[in-house]
Amino acid sequence: MSSKISMPTLKRLPRYYSIVCQFFDAGEKYITSPIIAKRLVMDDSQVRKDISAIKYPGKSKMGFEVADLKKHLENYLGLNKQKEAFVVGVGNIGVALSKYENFENYGLKILALFDNDPHKVDTVIAGKQVFHMSKLKDLIERLNVYVAILTVPKKVAQEVADYLVDSGIKAIWNFTSVNLDLPEDVKVWHEDLAASFVTFSSSIADIPQRELKK
Amino acid sequence: MSSKISMPTLKRLPRYYSIVCQFFDAGEKYITSPIIAKRLVMDDSQVRKDISAIKYPGKSKMGFEVADLKKHLENYLGLNKQKEAFVVGVGNIGVALSKYENFENYGLKILALFDNDPHKVDTVIAGKQVFHMSKLKDLIERLNVYVAILTVPKKVAQEVADYLVDSGIKAIWNFTSVNLDLPEDVKVWHEDLAASFVTFSSSIADIPQRELKK
DNA sequence: TAGATTGTTAATCGATTAACAATC
DNA sequence: TAGATTGTTAATCGATTAACAATC
Numbered sequence: 425m426s427s428k429i430s431m432p433t434l435k436r437l438p439r440y441y442s443i444v445c446q447f448f449d450a451g452e453k454y455i456t457s458p459i460i461a462k463r464l465v466m467d468d469s470q471v472r473k474d475i476s477a478i479k480y481p482g483k484s485k486m487g488f489e490v491a492d493l494k495k496h497l498e499n500y501l502g503l504n505k506q507k508e509a510f511v512v513g514v515g516n517i518g519v520a521l522s523k524y525e526n527f528e529n530y531g532l533k534i535l536a537l538f539d540n541d542p543h544k545v546d547t548v549i550a551g552k553q554v555f556h557m558s559k560l561k562d563l564i565e566r567l568n569v570y571v572a573i574l575t576v577p578k579k580v581a582q583e584v585a586d587y588l589v590d591s592g593i594k595a596i597w598n599f600t601s602v603n604l605d606l607p608e609d610v611k612v613w614h615e616d617l618a619a620s621f622v623t624f625s626s627s628i629a630d631i632p633q634r635e636l637k638k
Numbered sequence: 639m640s641s642k643i644s645m646p647t648l649k650r651l652p653r654y655y656s657i658v659c660q661f662f663d664a665g666e667k668y669i670t671s672p673i674i675a676k677r678l679v680m681d682d683s684q685v686r687k688d689i690s691a692i693k694y695p696g697k698s699k700m701g702f703e704v705a706d707l708k709k710h711l712e713n714y715l716g717l718n719k720q721k722e723a724f725v726v727g728v729g730n731i732g733v734a735l736s737k738y739e740n741f742e743n744y745g746l747k748i749l750a751l752f753d754n755d756p757h758k759v760d761t762v763i764a765g766k767q768v769f770h771m772s773k774l775k776d777l778i779e780r781l782n783v784y785v786a787i788l789t790v791p792k793k794v795a796q797e798v799a800d801y802l803v804d805s806g807i808k809a810i811w812n813f814t815s816v817n818l819d820l821p822e823d824v825k826v827w828h829e830d831l832a833a834s835f836v837t838f839s840s841s842i843a844d845i846p847q848r849e850l851k852k
Numbered sequence: 853t854a855g856a857t858t859g860t861t862a863a864t865c866g867a868t869t870a871a872c873a874a875t876c
Numbered sequence: 877t878a879g880a881t882t883g884t885t886a887a888t889c890g891a892t893t894a895a896c897a898a899t900c
Contacts, residue, residue: 430891431837435837437836438832439828442815442817442833457858466892467893468857469892470891470892472860473892475859476858481858482858483900484856484900487857487858488858500840516737516738520734523730526832527832529832531835532835532839595838595839595842597838601740603653603656611838611841616652617735618744622716622717622745623648624825625745625746625809626651626715628808646866646867647867670880670882671882680868682881683870683884686881686883687867689882689883695882695883697875697881698880699876700876700882702882
């Protein structure tokens with residue numbers, strides 16, 4: 425999937441999906457590009473272009489069939505394909521992600537967690553066991569897992585990432601703020617919440633703020 | 639701040655900041671645009687353009703002064719201005735964000751949490767009290783808080799968001815997957831982790847995946 | 853039919869990349 | 877000086893928006 429779809433388009437598809445689901449739940453049969461566009465405050469020809477990019481045909485005068493488009497998006501986005509992953513780093517974020525049931529609706533299945541802290545090893549979080557980091561390679565091979573969710577402290581992020589790659593991980597969902605330096609064939613998706621907040625707050629300059637008392 | 643900076647540039651600034659901090663910690667005095675660019679796998683003139691967009695002057699032949707650029711970025715991105723916020727919805731994500739100390743380094747100070755569940759009300763998470771939702775308006779007014787972090791279940795997201803706006807909130811960091819329909823003057827920053835994962839996993843089609851057994 | 857919508861081509865816009873004079 | 881880097885202008889690229897014929 426996603427052979428030659430542009431990244432901006434790919435990022436919009438889940439937003440369309442969310443609206444299509446709302447219409448589905450409301451029992452609507454059809455949805456049009458101007459309606460979707462209005463909800464997302466964007467251009468309607470953009471919506472049509474994106475939907476036609478994933479080869480989904482609409483109907484003149486009617487718009488798009490809700491149930492069918494929903495299925496098409498699920499298919500295209502791989503929501504019905506399970507991607508198994510390990511959480512590496514059992515801190516607040518790692519635990520929260522492991523407990524978040526909603527991920528399974530989006531094709532993400534967390535199998536286990538890893539940490540170096542002996543107090544955390546062998547505990548169970550949301551039904552998933554915490555293993556010592558040294559077990560990682562073995563479990564990657566036995567379970568055929570290629571995706572890791574990296575939620576370790578930033579001081580050790582690069583080091584742990586190197587170890588992940590060495591153990592066979594091919595894709596890293598990186599929640600640290602570190603720009604990981606890894607081989608080209610390993611895909612990294614940077615999800616830095618603090619950085620995202622900074623961008624957000626910089627974009628709302630009109631809202632009063634207090635000086636930080638040092 | 640951020641008067642006419644483009645969004646792509648604004649999103650890159652925190653990444654530059656992260657690298658500049660590494661150089662700072664390593665005791666380096668200067669950093670150049672080709673070095674930053676190489677680390678982020680991007681074009682060096684992009685880096686120069688972004689840095690000149692925030693009016694920071696480099697030095698011919700030397701590059702940029704690390705300590706000074708660091709300070710300039712902190713200033714521009716408002717890392718030294720405290721933005722106070724409430725967390726609304728005491729679930730896994732709400733709790734994890736409340737416990738995440740690193741936010742304070744990025745100018746985000748979470749003051750309190752809100753929830754409707756009587757079992758959660760009056761508990762304390764990471765030193766912050768959980769209040770009943772009905773106390774929200776009063777506390778917004780008394781503490782002058784304009785930013786809310788929305789981490790409620792998606793069924794109630796729109797309803798709670800309406801209530802937030804009604805209570806005086808002007809900016810919402812939205813962790814639900816719902817496209818909130820709110821007045822124009824309220825800024826919403828959509829941070830849908832499940833959607834982000836979907837985009838990530840769609841962009842790595844080469845990695846083997848298992849069929850979801852239905 | 854009349855009217856609304858798709859699908860797509862063409863026009864516009866803006867962001868990225870290349871090039872290079874100015875600088876130290 | 878020679879060489880490396882900035883800062884910026886110009887060229888390229890790609891994404892968004894506008895327009896409209898085709899469709900039902």
